[in-house]
Amino acid sequence: MKRFYAPQQASHAPELELHNGAFTAYAEVPQRAEMILAAIGGAVPPPDRGLAPIAAVHDAAYLDFLRDAPTLWRAAGRPGDAIPYAFPIVGRRPLALSRIDALLGAHAFDATTPITERTWDAAYWSAQTALAATHAVLEGERAAFALCRPPGHHAGRDYCGGYCHVNVAAVAAQAARDAGRARVAVLDIDYHHGNGTQDIFYDRGDVFYASVHADPASDYPFYWGHADERGAGEGEGATLNLPLPRGAALAGFRAAQARALDAIAAFGADFLVLSFGADTWEGDPISHFRLTTGDFAVLAGDVAATGLPCAIVMEGGYAVNALGANVASLLSGFEG
């Protein structure tokens, strides 16, 4: 299977995150990509397809903000990484804000996603990596793997959050649409619900979003991913949320994924983006499912059995020492 990764992605390395009331070491570390690369035997750098495919799913003002935030943060005399602390929950609308703290909150939904001087470049190249895998599949590969980092599925059109800045799965899905695939599906099997991907396509009938994830009643991102969220307008019925309780293991996860795959088949998808997180693994430090390393091959086998051309994009997975084996297992299930 073709595998893609851009060295620029490694430069995004925030210091600290707000975790359960304390500042702790940032979990989404560059070493994650190194471990995956070592386990899968390396990857090829993607070509630069420019800003247009990213701007197809994100607001221009938001992308400007991602680029400018570190400069404004420094200009305000702040040390460390840019982190928001106030959010416009009374109603998000285009206000003329000037202070960096106001801009940060207006373009984020949590305080766990710092922006560094290298964030924009890393997120840009993470998206190029997703595009390379997408185009490889559009050109005839059955499947291709994008080692995306930073991840993307929590980022919406105009907001970041959950370690995510540019929604690489949405960039991939939109690129497939723009290349002429009529009905694209995103299957999100990260432990956490992909609220950003859901939001981006919520009112569209041409991109189906299905997610198997930890019940947001107990788990991040809390305010999205509930079973009654089914899409709106033209997108009514084109969102499927399958929350599972903490402790879910292969049997429960596999049955939920089968429901998602049935719905994707009924939708008539002609292209699949697999938003893959390995944080469903039993030893993940911030998650609570019980999948084993071997289970990822089983789940991948079920996805591959649909016969859908598939671009795989990397999302979460924070047990750094197990991450390589878990990703290698997933890819083996596609090839086997």
Ligand code: OKP
């Ligand atoms: C990103 B992805 C809990 C902190 C939660 C955010 C988790 C982001 C997960 N104390 N931090 O979906 O793997």
Ligand code: ZN
């Ligand atoms: Zn996750």
